[in-house]
Amino acid sequence: MLPGLGAVATTTIAGVLLARRGLGTLFGSVTQLDTIRLGKRTDNRTPPIRAFLPLASLDDLVFGGWDIFPEDAHEAALHAKVLEHQHLDPIRDELARVRPMRGVFYPEYVKRLVGTHVKSGPSKAAMVEQLREDVRSFVRDNGCARAVGVWCGSTEVHSSPSAVHASIGAFEEGLAKSDPHISNAQMYAWAFLKERVPFVNGAPHLGVDFPAAELLARETGVAIAGKDFKTGQTLLKTVIAPGLKARMLGVRGWFSTNILGNRDGEVLDDPGSFRSKEISKKGALDYIFKPQEHQDLYGDLFHKVRIEYYPPRGDAKEGWDNIDLFGWLGYPMQLKINFLCRDSILAAPVVLDLALLMDVAQRAGFSGTQEWLSFYFKSPMTAPGLYPEHDLFIQLMKMKNTMRWMMGQELITHLGNEYYD
Ligand SMILES: NC(=O)c1ccc[n+]([C@@H]2O[C@H](COP(=O)([O-])OP(=O)(O)OC[C@H]3O[C@@H](n4cnc5c(N)ncnc54)[C@H](O)[C@@H]3O)[C@@H](O)[C@H]2O)c1
Numbered sequence: 001m002l003p004g005l006g007a008v009a010t011t012t013i014a015g016v017l018l019a020r021r022g023l024g025t026l027f028g029s030v031t032q033l034d035t036i037r038l039g040k041r042t043d044n045r046t047p048p049i050r051a052f053l054p055l056a057s058l059d060d061l062v063f064g065g066w067d068i069f070p071e072d073a074h075e076a077a078l079h080a081k082v083l084e085h086q087h088l089d090p091i092r093d094e095l096a097r098v099r100p101m102r103g104v105f106y107p108e109y110v111k112r113l114v115g116t117h118v119k120s121g122p123s124k125a126a127m128v129e130q131l132r133e134d135v136r137s138f139v140r141d142n143g144c145a146r147a148v149g150v151w152c153g154s155t156e157v158h159s160s161p162s163a164v165h166a167s168i169g170a171f172e173e174g175l176a177k178s179d180p181h182i183s184n185a186q187m188y189a190w191a192f193l194k195e196r197v198p199f200v201n202g203a204p205h206l207g208v209d210f211p212a213a214e215l216l217a218r219e220t221g222v223a224i225a226g227k228d229f230k231t232g233q234t235l236l237k238t239v240i241a242p243g244l245k246a247r248m249l250g251v252r253g254w255f256s257t258n259i260l261g262n263r264d265g266e267v268l269d270d271p272g273s274f275r276s277k278e279i280s281k282k283g284a285l286d287y288i289f290k291p292q293e294h295q296d297l298y299g300d301l302f303h304k305v306r307i308e309y310y311p312p313r314g315d316a317k318e319g320w321d322n323i324d325l326f327g328w329l330g331y332p333m334q335l336k337i338n339f340l341c342r343d344s345i346l347a348a349p350v351v352l353d354l355a356l357l358m359d360v361a362q363r364a365g366f367s368g369t370q371e372w373l374s375f376y377f378k379s380p381m382t383a384p385g386l387y388p389e390h391d392l393f394i395q396l397m398k399m400k401n402t403m404r405w406m407m408g409q410e411l412i413t414h415l416g417n418e419y420y421d
Contacts, residue, residue, distance in 0.1 A: 001138060001197070002065035002351075003188045004153025005100045007080035007262050007315055008202070008229075010073045011344040012152075012351040013063045013098060014083055017091040020058050024087065028349035030375075031055055031356050036400055038409050040418065053403060054363070055356045062142045065152070066134070066188075067100035068115025076100075080262065082315045082344045101134050109156040109183045109205075111270045124182055125175035131191035146363075148355045149192040149199040151226075154264065156183050156205035157272030158279065165210035168219070189213055193222050198358040201226030202351065204276040209381045214368055223362045225354065225370040228378040231346035232339060233258060233319040234281055235392070240337070241288040242391040244325060250297040252332075253324035254285060259310035260317035260343060269309040281305045283379055284390040317343045350376050364406050372402035 002009040018024035019032075026032045031053075035046040049055075063073070071079060074095035077088055088095070104127045105115040121127050139147050162181045164174035171190065174182050185201065189208040192199040193216045201207030201224075208217075208224045217224045230238065233256055244251060268274050282305055289298035321337040354376055361370055371388075374380030375395035380388040389395055401411045 001135065001147055001149045001192075002063065002152045003103070003149065003185070004151065005065045005067040005071075005073055005076050005098070006152065006154070007082050007264065007344040008347040008351060009065060009152040010077035010080055010095070011082045012348040013073055014077055014087060014091060014095060015348050016058055016061060016063075016352065017094050018087060021090065023090055026349060026352065028346065029352055030349075031353045032058075032349075036403060037412065038404065041416075042419070049403065052407060053357075053360050056146075056359055061355075062144055063098050064138045064142070065098070065100055066103045066131075067153075068103040068105045068113065068118050070100065070117040072096045072100070073098035080315060080344065082342065101138075103153075104131060104184050104187050106184055108180075109185075110154045110267060111157065111272060112267050113154060123176055124178045124187055125172070128175055128187050128191045128194070131188055132195055135191060135195045135197060146359060147195075147197045148359050149188065149197050150351050150355055151185055151188065151199070151201045151203055151207055152351065153185065153188075153203065154267045155203045155273045155276050156185055157270070158275035159183065159206050161206065161210040165206075165212050168212050168216050171212035171216075183207075186210075186213075189224075190216070193217055193220060193224070196220050196222050198223040198225075198362045200224070200354045200358055202229045202347070202354075204228035204279065204281075204379060205273075209369075211384075218368045221362075221365070221367045223358050223366050223370050224368065224381070225358060225373045226377060226379070226381050228277075229347050229350045230376055230378045231350065232317060232341045232343065233321065234284055234378045235346070236319075236321070236337060236339060237284055238288065238390050238392040238395075240323070240335070241285055242393060244323075245289055245294075245297075248294075248297065250326045250330075251289065251301050251323060252326060253302045253322070255302075255304050255322045256281070256319065257306040257308065258317055258319045259308045259313055260315070261309065261311040261313040262315045262343060264343065265307070265309040265311075265317075268307050274307060277307060278305055279379075281378060283388070287387055287390045315343045315345075317341055360406070366406075372399050375399045 019026050038045040102119045105118040164179045164181045185207040291298040319339040323335040326332050369381045382388050
């Protein structure tokens with residue numbers, strides 16, 4: 001179930017519907033395409049992940065969601081201009097049947113949108129009750145065994161946890177009093193948790209990463225994860241930076257800029273929403289380079305991130321990175337990356353993988369923050385006091401080892417001395 005039926009959500013749904021008919025391959029999806037090595041390198045046991053884990057099959061998925069505009073998923077996909085007619089036409093009717101439920105929308109959290117398809121109610125607590133009823137009726141009417149929620153809605157303005165987020169009691173009281181610190185996304189998160197539905201926050205705002213949500217998730221045995229899908233520029237950053245660091249090459253400056261022209265770009269043009277994204281995008285380098293341990297290499301790093309709303313490009317985002325690095329004796333070098341990517345094409349496999357893996361995690365009895373899914377996030381949620389792991393390859397190792405552990409298989413340490421004994 002997807003709060004926010006925009007570019008990312010409709011591209012995800014369309015991809016699954018096409019793949020089910022044999023009309024497309026879900027490139028980018030680890031659950032659909034990757035394998036997992038079991039045992040020794042000489043054992044030759046590398047089943048596909050989708051055969052190894054008891055994942056829900058694509059044929060069994062049913063999609064639903066909410067939006068603050070009434071367009072069905074087909075109309076929204078046309079509006080988003082990510083997929084072409086050759087992909088939308090064969091699934092037109094099926095997509096059009098995905099009609100958004102009315103969204104919960106207090107406009108102060110997303111300043112650039114004026115919603116027309118919204119719920120009304122006397123309090124935020126009443127809004128949560130309506131969302132809970134939506135979840136229950138969707139599951140019932142579609143004969144679903146289980147559900148997963150993935151936030152694909154707009155990025156909300158930046159905020160930090162406050163007193164109302166500190167405990168379950170404080171949050172529920174805040175809902176009853178319509179506390180202004182409780183945002184739209186947090187109301188969805190609370191509704192999912194109350195319905196024992198795992199929930200993922202795909203945006204950079206404060207959605208489910210606050211103490212009350214973690215406490216409720218633990219209490220109700222629900223898996224939560226976030227935040228901010230790791231897709232274009234940050235994906236590459238978490239590939240390149242660990243490589244430079246591994247070889248002890250220094251970095252003095254990293255300038256990242258983007259142009260994008262979709263609705264997400266329009267929302268991020270608001271300084272409050274941009275601030276959420278900026279914080280999320282900037283964190284990775286500090287955690288990878290660890291300047292406190294390597295002052296001479298990374299202590300003076302100047303890191304700047306810009307996003308410019310530029311309508312002509314639509315969803316076809318272009319990102320530039322300029323990296324000023326240095327090597328032996330301090331001699332300077334430069335690295336330029338120009339990524340002509342497609343935002344939603346990179347995000348859709350992340351949404352699918354997270355939905356399937358969160359469902360399997362919850363069935364395996366995992367609850368609270370699912371740090372093993374950091375692989376998919378720009379700002380991975382962690383236990384309090386723990387720094388997030390951003391290096392994509394450590395994240396991948398952690399994720400695959402968690403899969404092995406979940407299925408009672410031996411973990412792989414890559415020590416490998418047994419081959420030489
Ligand atoms: N595409 C990527 O590469 C990527 C990467 C990381 C994060 N994200 C995040 O994913 C989210 C979706 O991106 P997108 O490109 O699909 O944006 P989009 O603007 O196309 O879609 C977002 C949808 O959410 C709806 N919405 C806003 N507030 C809502 C509410 N309270 N309830 C229900 N619906 C609501 C909007 O009307 C819109 O249709 C954004 O927050 C974005 O920052 C995207």
